[in-house]
Amino acid sequence: MTILLIGADGQLGSELRQAFSDQDLVPLTHADLELTDPARVLELVRQYRPGLILNTAAYHRVDECEGFPERAFAVNAVAIRDLAIAAKEIGAALVHFSTDYVFDGRQRNPYREVDPPGPLSVYATSKLAGEHLVMAVLPQHFVIRTSGLYGPAGRRNKTGNFVETMLRLAREGREIRVVGDQIVTPTSAEDLARKVRQLVETGAYGLYHITNNGECSWHQFASAIFDMTGLHPRLQETTAAAFAAPARRPAYSVLDNANLRSLGLDDLRHWREALADYLAKRARLLDQV
Template sequence: MKKILLLGANGQLGTDICFVFSSFPQYKIIKVYRRDLDVEKNDIHSFLSQIEFDIIINCTSYHKTDECEDFPAKSLVINSLAIGEIAKYCREHDKVLFHFTTDYLFDGKKSQPYRETDTPNPLNVYGISKLTGEHFIKNHLDQYFIFRVSSLFGKAGASGKGGNFVETMIQLGKQGSTIKVVNDQVMSPTHTLEIARAVFAFIDQDIQEYGVYHCSGEGECSWYDFAKEIFDQLNMEIDLVPVSHSNYPAKAKRPSYSVLDNVKINEIYQMENWKNSLTEYLSRKGHL
């Protein structure tokens, strides 16, 4: 039996990883919650040394993008320094690390999907801290998989964010008022269940081509297009109005285009089109 230590097991992504692996008794998921290990405050090496495992999947992250602007030190500790400590432990004890970063590593100046070989240039503190975490992993460890993900939605909802974009749109739609959604920021909505399936494929196939992989929903859309597709699939008649991001000033700058190219990961696990993943999500949540 392969033992997998899952940090952040009750988050949006961690929950779906637990769900996917639960059908396969040859894997044991050791669930770790923030109450067990707070990577901002606790001794990571001391904690990890008490547990027997083969692989770490790290789903811990400080991902409140605008809040990160106000707390850059906290962002650095959780998204960078703690990741470096995890990577050091994995090197010292010959463990494989799965870690997740973000499309916000890029500045949005491209008009074609970003590949793993493109040079990051983050526009905000969150992106800088996640990129720094990547550098720590690369400097300390050889056996790692970094999955860059984008615009997540999952059954459990994002901890601290009050759900996710899909649920927010559905709630607003039920109120019956006009909804304004940004149409000049383009990305790839990603179902966390798809990321979990990709992680499972890498482990189950014993993939050893370590490195960085882009892992997002196939296709691209603006947030307005995403909202429209949600309401179309639910047959909800909504007064939906496209607006510029300048209508909603935010502390953190966001790239106008952050679509990720999945060509590399698709050779191992074929990522689903975001519209199909949305249908599966809506069904799982009981909306369809």
């Protein structure tokens, strides 16, 4: 079976390339495909006729989306609808990734797939719209929500990830302010990609939450990064209100992998274990340079 991977050079895309490396995989980067060009999307889908499409492409600069809602909806919703239509034409299944930010954060227990969403930002609303459009158009879908994603490719791309940002700021000797009143589950892109491979092989289409286990604030996550690397920057805890980011984030967006658990697949590592593994591998790579 041919598999089309969209966003192949991103954090998650790079890990999916590894997870599906034994398959007939066609990796597409932004240079190969502008997702908002429906004619090009249909052309490539017809050309390769994949049995499975993995889509990691998104406009995910959360604060920037507030100023460019048309762009956010064009990439995160309309383009996803067109991709689902193209997949349906050739009978392909689609794996599409969404976000914990679709919830409003009023709960204080992990959100299950059946819990009603309540997006607080343009980004979150556009991602939720994309979810609904995939589900409406294409029965053969895996819609996957995840949280706090980080992976090795974050060292190379412009947006980076939270881990790499913290390490860079520490190296620069900057004072670092991180919010302590937003609770999430940091998730390893490597762990997520491996689990996606297992999930796809079940053929159990639907909506899934997939994150590492456990929960922490962003400040606690930053503290763990520095503890594990032996760094001692000036780290200050702040609040979301004081940080005053343009886009509102949920105060609590921990996801319960309930549907994954129903398949007997919720064996992901605790976020601390996954982080330690990431940092160890990162250190080994840097030693080889």
